[in-house]
Amino acid sequence: MRETEATTSTALPPSSSNTPATGDKLHKSTVRHHWIVRVTHWVFAGAFIIMVGSGLQIFNAYPRFARKGETFCCYPFEGTAIPGWLTFGGWLAGARNWHFAAMWILVLSGVVYLTFIYLHGEWRDLVPRRGDIRDAWEMLKFYLFVRRDHPHHGKHNALQKTSYFVMPFIGVIIVLSGLAIWKPVSLGWLTAIFGGYVWARYWHFVSMIILVLLALVHVFMVLAVDPYSIRSMITGGYNERNSPQARNARPFYHLLPRWGRKSRTDRLSEPEEAEVT
Amino acid sequence: MSQLRVVRLVERAYTSLSVRDAEAIEATPESNARKPMLRQEVSNAVSLFNRRDFLAVGASSLTTAMLAACGSHGPDEAEKLLRFAERQNEVVERWLLRHTTMDHARGRNAGKAFPMYFISKTVPVWDASARGPWTLEVSGLVDRPMRFSLEELGKLPARRQRVDHFCVEGWNAVAEWWGVRVSELARVVGAQADAKYVDFRSFDSDFHESWDLESATHPQTIIAYAKDGKFLPPAYGAPARLHSPIKLGYKSTKYLTSVVFMAKRNGGYWSDQGYEWYGGT
Numbered sequence: 001m002r003e004t005e006a007t008t009s010t011a012l013p014p015s016s017s018n019t020p021a022t023g024d025k026l027h028k029s030t031v032r033h034h035w036i037v038r039v040t041h042w043v044f045a046g047a048f049i050i051m052v053g054s055g056l057q058i059f060n061a062y063p064r065f066a067r068k069g070e071t072f073c074c075y076p077f078e079g080t081a082i083p084g085w086l087t088f089g090g091w092l093a094g095a096r097n098w099h100f101a102a103m104w105i106l107v108l109s110g111v112v113y114l115t116f117i118y119l120h121g122e123w124r125d126l127v128p129r130r131g132d133i134r135d136a137w138e139m140l141k142f143y144l145f146v147r148r149d150h151p152h153h154g155k156h157n158a159l160q161k162t163s164y165f166v167m168p169f170i171g172v173i174i175v176l177s178g179l180a181i182w183k184p185v186s187l188g189w190l191t192a193i194f195g196g197y198v199w200a201r202y203w204h205f206v207s208m209i210i211l212v213l214l215a216l217v218h219v220f221m222v223l224a225v226d227p228y229s230i231r232s233m234i235t236g237g238y239n240e241r242n243s244p245q246a247r248n249a250r251p252f253y254h255l256l257p258r259w260g261r262k263s264r265t266d267r268l269s270e271p272e273e274a275e276v277t
Numbered sequence: 278m279s280q281l282r283v284v285r286l287v288e289r290a291y292t293s294l295s296v297r298d299a300e301a302i303e304a305t306p307e308s309n310a311r312k313p314m315l316r317q318e319v320s321n322a323v324s325l326f327n328r329r330d331f332l333a334v335g336a337s338s339l340t341t342a343m344l345a346a347c348g349s350h351g352p353d354e355a356e357k358l359l360r361f362a363e364r365q366n367e368v369v370e371r372w373l374l375r376h377t378t379m380d381h382a383r384g385r386n387a388g389k390a391f392p393m394y395f396i397s398k399t400v401p402v403w404d405a406s407a408r409g410p411w412t413l414e415v416s417g418l419v420d421r422p423m424r425f426s427l428e429e430l431g432k433l434p435a436r437r438q439r440v441d442h443f444c445v446e447g448w449n450a451v452a453e454w455w456g457v458r459v460s461e462l463a464r465v466v467g468a469q470a471d472a473k474y475v476d477f478r479s480f481d482s483d484f485h486e487s488w489d490l491e492s493a494t495h496p497q498t499i500i501a502y503a504k505d506g507k508f509l510p511p512a513y514g515a516p517a518r519l520h521s522p523i524k525l526g527y528k529s530t531k532y533l534t535s536v537v538f539m540a541k542r543n544g545g546y547w548s549d550q551g552y553e554w555y556g557g558t
Contacts, residue, residue: 062447069390092445093551100553101362184443185380185523185558186373196383197441197449 032238040113047106053088057095125155177204224251367555380522382451393512401481417538420467440522456499472538477530486545525556
C-alpha cells in the first residue's frame with residue numbers, strides 16, 4: 001500500500017517528503033499480510049471446507065425445508081440430495097460431530113481475525129469509501145475489456161474490497177442462524193429473530209451458498225489474476241512489481257511479470273517525459 | 278556446526294526416542310515427517326500435556342479430514358478430537374439449559390405429519406397375554422421404587438402442552454401432548470440426591486437412552502400417553518413414551534417400560550452409535 005501511495009505522490013509536484021519512490025524500493029518484496037491474518041485465513045479456510053461438507057451431509061438427512069406434509073416457497077430443489085462428493089463426514093452422526101467440532105475453530109479464527117484487523121488498522125483497507133461504486137464499475141469495465149488500463153487502487157481493488165468487507169457480515173449471519181438451529185429452545189429468541197426453525201435453517205443454507213460463491217470467485221481470481229498473492233498469504237512476501245495493476249492483468253491475461261520490459265509501476269514512477277517516449 | 282557434530286546429535290536423538298513416541302509414529306503415518314527429539318525435549322513434551330501430540334493431531338486432522346470424506350470414520354486421532362469437542366459442547370449446552378426457558382411452538386397445525394418410527398422390524402406391540410398388563414417401572418436411586426399402570430399414570434397431575442418436536446434429521450413438527458412430568462414422577466418416587474442421570478428403557482428391541490437429570494426434570498419433559506387428543510396408537514409409541522422439545526427426537530424413548538434413576542450415565546441406542554449423547558435443543 002505504501003508503495004502505491006508513493007507512486008501517486010510522484011505525479012504531484014515535488015513535496016518536502018524525504019521518501020522518494022525509487023525503483024529499488026518498488027521491486028523489493030514487502031510483507032503484505034500480517035502473520036495473524038495469514039494464519040487465521042488458512043485456519044478459517046480449512047474449517048470452512050469441513051463446515052460446508054459436513055453441513056451438506058447433515059442437510060442430506062432431510063434435503064428440504066418444508067416440514068413434513070407442507071410445502072416451502074423458496075427452494076427449487078426440495079427433496080433433492082446434495083451429491084455425495086460434496087459431502088463430508090460419512091453419515092449424519094459423523095457429519096454432526098465434525099460440524100460441532102469445526103464450528104469452534106471457524107468462529108475462533110474469525111473472531112481473532114476481526115479483532116486483529118480492528119486493533120491493527122487493517123480494517124481501513126476494507127471499509128467502503130465514497131467512490132468505491134465508481135471504482136468497482138471501472139474494475140468491471142477493465143475486466144470486460146471496455147477499459148484498457150487497470151484502474152489504480154490501494155491494497156485491494158474496489159471489487160475485492162467489497163467482497164472482503166461483506167464476507168464477515170455473511171459469516172456472522174451464518175454463525176447466528178447456525179446457533180438458532182442448534183439451540184431452537186435454549187436460544188429460542190434467536191430462532192424467532194430468524195423467523196422460526198424452518199427459516200433459520202433456510203438462512204443458514206442461503207448465507208452458506210453466498211459465502212461459498214464468494215470464496216469460489218476469490219479462489220478463481222487468485223489463480224487467474226494474481227497467483228503471486230498466494231505467496232503473500234503464506235510467507236507474507238509480495239512484490240508490487242507483480243501486482244495485477246503493474247502487470248495490467250485480467251483473468252488469464254498478463255499472468256507473467258513483464259521481464260525485460262518496464263513494468264507499469266516503473267512507468268508511473270518515472271518523470272513524465274519518460275512516458276512520452 | 279561441523280558435520281561430525283550433526284551426525285552425533287542425530288544419533289543421540291534417535292537412541293533417546295521413547296517407546297511411546299515410536300508407537301505414536303507408527304500409529305500416524307501423517308506424522309512420519311516428525312523429526313526425532315532430544316531426551317530433554319521428550320520429557321518436556323510429555324509433561325506439557327503431550328503438546329506435540331496435540332499439535333500433530335490438529336495438523337493431521339485437516340488432511341485426514343479429506344480422507345474421511347470418502348465415507349470412512351477417519352482415524353482414531355480424529356475420533357478422539359471429535360469426542361473431546363463433544364464433551365466441551367456438552368458443557369456449553371448444559372450451561373445454556375434453563376428450566377425457565379420453554380419451547381413456544383409456532384403455528385397451530387405446523388408439520389403435523391409425524392412419521393412412524395421404531396427400531397424393531399415390525400410395530401412393537403405390548404403383548405399383555407405373554408407379559409402381563411403393561412406397567413411403567415420407576416426404579417434405581419429412589420426411595421420408593423414403584424410400578425404405574427396406565428390408569429395410575431393418568432391419575433397423576435397431567436400436563437398438556439403444544440410443543441415442537443425437533444428431529445435430528447432437520448425437520449420439526451408440532452403436536453399437543455398429554456402426560457406426566459418426569460419431575461413429578463421423580464417427586465412421587467423420591468429420587469435420591471446422587472441420582473444425576475435417568476435411563477429411559479423400552480420394549481422396542483433393546484432401545485434405551487439416558488438423560489442428564491436437569492433435562493429430564495425440565496418442566497416440558499413428560500411421559501406422554503396421548504397426542505392430539507387421542508391415546509398413543511401402537512405406531513407412535515403406545516402405551517407411553519418420553520417426549521420433550523428440549524432434546525432431539527432420538528433421545529425420546531418410545532414404548533417405555535422403565536425409568537431408572539442412576540448416578541452414572543449409560544449411553545443409549547443412538548448415542549452409542551455416534552450421535553451426541555446430550556442431543557439438546
